[in-house]
Amino acid sequence: MSAAASTSERSLSPVVRAAARGELPEWARASEKRRAHIGRVAALLDEWARALGLSEPERTRWVAAGWLHDVLREAPPDELRPRVPPEFRDLPGKLLHGPAAAERLAGQADPELLDAIRYHTLGSARFGRLGRALYLADFLEPGRRYEAEWTAALRARMPHDMDAVMREVVDARVRHVTESGSTLHPQTRALHEQVKGA
Numbered sequence: 001m002s003a004a005a006s007t008s009e010r011s012l013s014p015v016v017r018a019a020a021r022g023e024l025p026e027w028a029r030a031s032e033k034r035r036a037h038i039g040r041v042a043a044l045l046d047e048w049a050r051a052l053g054l055s056e057p058e059r060t061r062w063v064a065a066g067w068l069h070d071v072l073r074e075a076p077p078d079e080l081r082p083r084v085p086p087e088f089r090d091l092p093g094k095l096l097h098g099p100a101a102a103e104r105l106a107g108q109a110d111p112e113l114l115d116a117i118r119y120h121t122l123g124s125a126r127f128g129r130l131g132r133a134l135y136l137a138d139f140l141e142p143g144r145r146y147e148a149e150w151t152a153a154l155r156a157r158m159p160h161d162m163d164a165v166m167r168e169v170v171d172a173r174v175r176h177v178t179e180s181g182s183t184l185h186p187q188t189r190a191l192h193e194q195v196k197g198a
C-alpha cells in the first residue's frame with residue numbers, strides 16, 4: 001500500500017508509538033485476560049513484520065495495530081453503539097468494539113491502520129496487508145483453544161504463505177457464520193469473494 005511505503009517514524013502519532021511499546025491509551029477498556037490476548041496478537045504481528053523484512057516504522061504500525069485492536073473490547077455495547085457510524089449501528093454488541101476503536105483513534109493513525117482495526121472481526125475487501133495480518137493474528141494467536149492443531153499448522157505457514165492462509169481462515173469463518181444460521185455482513189461477503197478469486 002502506498003501509505004505504508006511512505007511511513008516514517010515521524011509520521012507515527014504518540015498514541016501509535018506508545019501502543020507499539022505495549023502502552024494502551026488511558027481510555028482503554030480491556031481486562032487483564034484481554035490484554036494477554038492483545039499482547040499475543042501484537043507478538044505475532046511483530047514476528048511476521050520482522051520475517052517480512054519490514055522497515056522499523058512499518059513494524060511499529062503492525063505491532064500498534066495488535067495492541068489497539070481490542071482496546072474497547074470490554075466497553076458496554078450500549079456505550080459504543082451511538083459512537084459508531086450509522087452503517088455499524090445494527091451490529092451485534094460484541095462486534096462494535098472494532099468500529100468504535102477506529103472512531104476513537106481517528107486522526108491519530110493512518111487510514112490503513114484504522115481500517116485494520118475497524119474491520120478486524122468482520123473482515124473487509126478494503127484490507128491492505130496490515131489488515132489481513134491483523135485479521136489472521138487475531139484468529140491464529142496461540143492462546144485460542146479453537147482447532148489448536150489446525151491453527152498451529154496455519155501459524156507455521158505465516159507470514160510467507162499469507163494469501164493461502166487468508167483463504168482458509170476466511171472460508172472457515174464464513175462457514176461458521178452461515179452454519180450458525182447468521183447472515184453474512186456485506187463486508188465479510190466481499191472479503192470472501194476477494195480471497196476466493198485471489
Ligand SMILES: [Fe+2]
Pocket residue numbers: 069070073097098120121
Ligand atoms: Fe476484537
Ligand SMILES: [Fe+2]
Pocket residue numbers: 037041069070138
Ligand atoms: Fe482480538
